[in-house]
Amino acid sequence: MIEAVFSDSAGGSLKMAQAIGTSALLGVTHAVTIHGGPTPEDIAEVQRHAAARQHRWASAVPLGGTPGDVFAFGLGLSTGDLSRIPDPAGLEELQKRFTAGEPLRMWYSDQPDERCGFYWLLDRLSDCHGTISCIKLPDFTCTDHVLVHWTGCGEVAPEEWYGLLSLETSLPDAQRRYYVAVWQALVQENAPLRAVANGELRSVPESLYDSCIFRELAAAEVEFYEAAVIGNVLGRYQLRISDLFIHTRIEKMVRSGALEALTQPEDGCPYRRTLRKTEKFPSLFRSF
Numbered sequence: 001m002i003e004a005v006f007s008d009s010a011g012g013s014l015k016m017a018q019a020i021g022t023s024a025l026l027g028v029t030h031a032v033t034i035h036g037g038p039t040p041e042d043i044a045e046v047q048r049h050a051a052a053r054q055h056r057w058a059s060a061v062p063l064g065g066t067p068g069d070v071f072a073f074g075l076g077l078s079t080g081d082l083s084r085i086p087d088p089a090g091l092e093e094l095q096k097r098f099t100a101g102e103p104l105r106m107w108y109s110d111q112p113d114e115r116c117g118f119y120w121l122l123d124r125l126s127d128c129h130g131t132i133s134c135i136k137l138p139d140f141t142c143t144d145h146v147l148v149h150w151t152g153c154g155e156v157a158p159e160e161w162y163g164l165l166s167l168e169t170s171l172p173d174a175q176r177r178y179y180v181a182v183w184q185a186l187v188q189e190n191a192p193l194r195a196v197a198n199g200e201l202r203s204v205p206e207s208l209y210d211s212c213i214f215r216e217l218a219a220a221e222v223e224f225y226e227a228a229v230i231g232n233v234l235g236r237y238q239l240r241i242s243d244l245f246i247h248t249r250i251e252k253m254v255r256s257g258a259l260e261a262l263t264q265p266e267d268g269c270p271y272r273r274t275l276r277k278t279e280k281f282p283s284l285f286r287s288f
Helices: 008-017 040-059 091-099 112-124 162-167 173-189 210-219 226-237 243-256 281-286
Strands: 002-005 070-072 104-108 132-136 140-143 146-149 193-197 200-204 223-225 259-261 274-277
Touching: 002 008, 002 091, 008 070, 070 091, 104 112, 112 173, 112 193, 112 200, 132 162, 173 200, 210 226, 210 243, 223 226, 226 243, 243 259, 243 281
Parallel strands: 002 070, 002 104, 104 132
Antiparallel strands: 140 146, 193 200, 223 274, 259 274
16 A cells, blocks of 8 residues: 655655554653643653653554655645646655556645645656545544644644544545546646635635734744744644745745844754834835
8 A cells, every 4th residue: 555645744654653662662762841840840841741642652553654655745736836746756756656556545634735635646647547535634532632723743642643544535536537527627727825714725815814923923023933932833823835935925925124133043943033013114014
């Protein structure tokens, strides 16, 4: 069975899921960082979660297969130019194996990059005949009596993949053709941004999420750490967009003069820097 996912983190987790519950993965440790020094209650809570996680790992059912069966295409296709998409590593091998008769299972969600990747791969396989099934990630799961909101397959833990197999459905040829037609229309439109709206993947203005970004910028101090604002946007609004996309929108505000950078990016990450609001920021904010 060929497995296809559309984020690198999902690919790594899925590979671990293939052997989870076996001696190959038992004894894996988990690290948690607690800022400001842990209290006894913090330590007890971490220990409880670690014990529960270790139990889930030990009792998990392995998905089976080998790491060579997993193809991760983290192409980030929800943003940018679609007119020239280079063939990623692994695509040719997947096409050959699929054409030779191996069934293909595709895992995706309503996260725009994953939905785009799903449609893109179907388009690249449109001239190939074979068996395709798919598993669409549900929005929610319940772990240790806690309701967890999944925003993408990259958030699925290795011990959780097997439980999703009950959602697997075959993909009829007519449905494949429909998704390919949708993707080809999106390529033709070649908008700067694509999003899932009312269940459909659509071309949208690149300013679609600006109101949420501005709301968090307005709440921040005059001088603020950009990474903290991006974290707030991702955590509070569950927009299923990437941190780098939010950074590109904030960078546009820097170029407009509404914000200015006080420090250079740290550790090669473009948004690990301190910014400051300028006198132009209030007028820019009022437009939202």
